[in-house]
Amino acid sequence: MLKEAIILAGGFGTRLQAVVNDVPKPMAPINDIPFLNYVFDYLKYYQIEHVVLSTGYLADKISEYYKNEFNGIRISYAKEETPLGTGGGIRLALEKCHTKHVLVLNGDSFFDVNLNQYFNQHTSFHSDCSLALRKVSNAARYGTIKLGNGYIKAFKEKDSIEKEGLINGGVYIINRELFLNKTEVLKPFSIEKDFFETRINELNLMGFEYEGYFIDIGIPEDYNKAQIDFKNFNYK
Numbered sequence: 001m002l003k004e005a006i007i008l009a010g011g012f013g014t015r016l017q018a019v020v021n022d023v024p025k026p027m028a029p030i031n032d033i034p035f036l037n038y039v040f041d042y043l044k045y046y047q048i049e050h051v052v053l054s055t056g057y058l059a060d061k062i063s064e065y066y067k068n069e070f071n072g073i074r075i076s077y078a079k080e081e082t083p084l085g086t087g088g089g090i091r092l093a094l095e096k097c098h099t100k101h102v103l104v105l106n107g108d109s110f111f112d113v114n115l116n117q118y119f120n121q122h123t124s125f126h127s128d129c130s131l132a133l134r135k136v137s138n139a140a141r142y143g144t145i146k147l148g149n150g151y152i153k154a155f156k157e158k159d160s161i162e163k164e165g166l167i168n169g170g171v172y173i174i175n176r177e178l179f180l181n182k183t184e185v186l187k188p189f190s191i192e193k194d195f196f197e198t199r200i201n202e203l204n205l206m207g208f209e210y211e212g213y214f215i216d217i218g219i220p221e222d223y224n225k226a227q228i229d230f231k232n233f234n235y236k
Contacts, residue, residue, distance in 0.1 A: 025217070038181070043229070085189050129178075129204075132170075
């Protein structure tokens with residue numbers, strides 16, 4: 001069972017600043033509640049015991065609010081003094097984790113994945129890193145992924161063409177020791193471009209498709225949509 005999670009909460013939130021500019025994007029209010037609160041409720045449901053918040057922009061606002069414990073979950077912080085990208089931020093946060101398999105989530109999106117099923121698939125396939133995937137009707141905003149028997153075969157750049165596609169839902173399970181051994185300390189890099197894509201033939205990289213609710217609040221349109229959708233949030 002998964003016991004530790006990293007939440008990436010250090011982005012600038014440039015696209016959302018027209019509607020939210022006084023708090024970091026993961027704390028953008030959804031029905032007067034910080035978005036991260038919903039994420040913590042979800043993690044609590046799946047019995048996550050320890051969360052490392054990877055912070056950067058407006059980091060103090062996050063730590064002042066959540067402190068060292070929230071909703072029964074112990075919290076640590078991995079603050080980027082200079083931007084490290086998704087990969088560098090994850091690596092810094094993994095140094096504060098202790099379990100073999102660590103869940104990683106984006107702090108500005110929510111993907112309703114059954115974490116027990118996901119972890120069982122990850123371990124059954126002896127995966128080095130697993131990605132939770134979601135089929136969407138319009139993949140123009142995202143890059144897409146090609147699967148073969150559960151293995152990730154290719155990452156395709158976003159092409160702005162409105163068509164159905166399988167996208168990276170931003171929920172990973174990572175083998176902690178492997179990731180630390182294959183990456184450099186305090187080096188900025190993208191986990192997608194510089195780790196997954198460059199090591200696609202070297203790693204046992206798995207993708208598992210889920211049909212659960214998915215939203216990315218990074219643009220005003222979806223931020224506004226979340227105000228409606230989260231009135232019926234399942235994990236309160």
